[in-house]
Amino acid sequence: MDPAITIESLKKDLAEVKAALEQKKLEDVSAEAQQQSNLLKNIRLAIAITGSSGAGKSSFVNALRGMKDRAEGAAKTGVKETTMVPQEYSYPTFPNFKIWDLPGIGTVKFSAKEYLTKVNFSNYDFFIIVSSGRFTEDDTNLALEIQKNKKKFYYVRSKVDVDIDNDRRSKGIDLEDTHEVMQSEKETLDTVRKDSYDNLKALGVSSPRVFLISRWDLSKYDFPLLQETFEKEQDELKRDVLIMCLPILTKDSIKKKKAAMESLIWKKAIASCAVGLIPLPLLSFGFDISIVVSTMRDIGKVFGLDDYSLNILANRVGKPVEELKSVIEHTPSTDKITAEFVMDILKSSAMWGTITVVEMVLDFIPLLGSLYGGGSSFATTFYLLKNFLENAVKDAEKVQAKAAEPKRHK
Ligand SMILES: Nc1nc2c(ncn2[C@@H]2O[C@H](COP(=O)(O)OP(=O)(O)OP(=O)(O)O)[C@@H](O)[C@H]2O)c(=O)[nH]1
Ligand SMILES: [Mg+2]
Incomplete structure (x- = not known):
């Protein structure tokens, strides 16, 4: 899978994360991130x-x-x-x-x-x-x-x-x-x-x-x-x-959902450092793959790309669910988002190269290096999720456009 985001945009994101981190004590940020990163489960x-x-x-x-x-x-x-x-x-x-x-x-x-x-x-x-x-x-x-x-x-x-x-x-x-x-x-x-x-x-x-x-x-x-x-x-x-859970009902929904998920992603990335090193084959460092898997699943649901939401939408607009699914290019159904799926993305060379760059960029955020697991864990989680999110947004837009198309007459 080709990365959906450019190095430049990633640098910009990370600069924002850096700015946010610099305003607070690292322990506070980390504790807050861990607490808030599970908001769909806890709130x-x-x-x-x-x-x-x-x-x-x-x-x-x-x-x-x-x-x-x-x-x-x-x-x-x-x-x-x-x-x-x-x-x-x-x-x-x-x-x-x-x-x-x-x-x-x-x-x-x-x-x-x-x-x-x-x-x-x-x-x-x-x-x-x-x-x-x-x-x-x-x-x-x-x-x-x-x-x-x-x-x-x-x-x-x-x-x-x-x-x-x-x-x-x-x-x-x-x-x-x-x-x-x-x-x-x-x-x-x-x-x-x-x-x-x-x-x-x-x-x-x-x-x-x-x-x-x-x-x-x-x-x-x-x-x-x-x-x-x-x-x-x-x-x-x-x-x-509220933004995450309400189905896409207005023109602005996707945009708002994207912003909410962006702020969640960096909290997840910080939380993933705190969890510690989980060694994985092929990687020289560890990261918490289960956080990545569960967040990817959440992203799918937030954008209505899971089977349940797609069926509801298909029923509402009176179209076969397969027609809506046919325009989804990147986001798999919930049960297909697994550790293997994540590892497959990591194995792709394009992704690999970018993660190395992310780590380099992260050198500019020395704070993160002091977190357990350090910058690598943050970089991998952040990058994988950000990329998945960008793709889910594209898929969601296409599904909405498909749903809004006038019905074909036989
Ligand atoms: N045209 C139109 N009809 C509506 C709208 N909202 C509700 N209705 C119709 O109004 C009728 C009553 O709607 P309900 O949603 O059952 O009303 P309710 O407040 O739940 O009623 P109770 O449970 O009996 O107190 C139904 O026939 C609906 O289809 C609307 O926005 N536009
Ligand atoms: Mg009623």
Whole structure:
């Protein structure tokens, strides 16, 4: 396999790592890196979706998981809520990331305080309060109570696609008339935005913030902004987990995932030095191959290149999974990412030459030499993962492009 990254870009990366290392004591960096390098395993993240009956909660849960409503394991939609118990939906690829479909507060006839106790509010990192029309006093009381409990919440106005469609029809605008359609859409969104704002203001909310979404297309309307907002309002580690675990739903997803994985990779590389020397055949030095293997697997999952994620995406866009897989050039499925796979990469001469250069570059980071395992271990781990990441990003972009292509007609 040819290396996906150039020596120049690598030097730049390492200069950044060096700068970061110079700001802190090595022991601190090393301890922090070890703790944070396992964040997908150690950090739990749970989002709660609540709102009145029929607001579109379960549909939104499915949309957040990149799923169709009828996919296996999807939340049931369009049915009257029969259970009063919070339903948990997790990602098989990331078991610590959960989305909870809560019974609507109006449905259970509790006060906001009782409701939050019943649904175990401390389990959730933040709440999304969904309404498909006007927000109610139940919604705002709940928000107030959530705030009292020092948690974040976001008002989401769902089904804006319905409002847009209704308005367009009532104005008699033809779908072919692109300019008019866009103009009308903008007017509808402005109106819904203002109505929701006034509605919440009237209920006593001082500076309401409402995000307009449609379950049918999360790349549109306010979902990208909502995602950005809740990511921004999490602490750093939870934010990274959120970015890594949410499927690719918006244009920016891949870029954000890449940045999050880049910051993880150098922590992994530092952690790999601390683990110590594990001698390997062919190498004059040791490095922790299991860290490399597990991180490569994580990278595959983060970019939706594992079998489970590819199947979900294929089902969503109505294409055979093989069609999506056909454009993946570099990233193997999870079970094929093994120690042998990593050793095969190392054996390739192009890679070998580059690693030697990396070690030379590392001479400029004398600090690393003092770590157990030293620069070689860091260099190998960093380089292998960085290269794998660059390739996974390319594969993910191709899969997304393939998924977005209009379906071929037979
Ligand atoms: N057009 C459109 N329909 C939506 C949207 N979100 C939900 N729906 C539809 O609204 C209906 C109710 O959605 P659900 O997701 O079941 O609502 P819920 O809040 O879970 O309802 P309960 O569980 O009964 O409280 C379903 O028929 C959905 O398909 C949306 O964004 N756009
Ligand atoms: Mg529901």
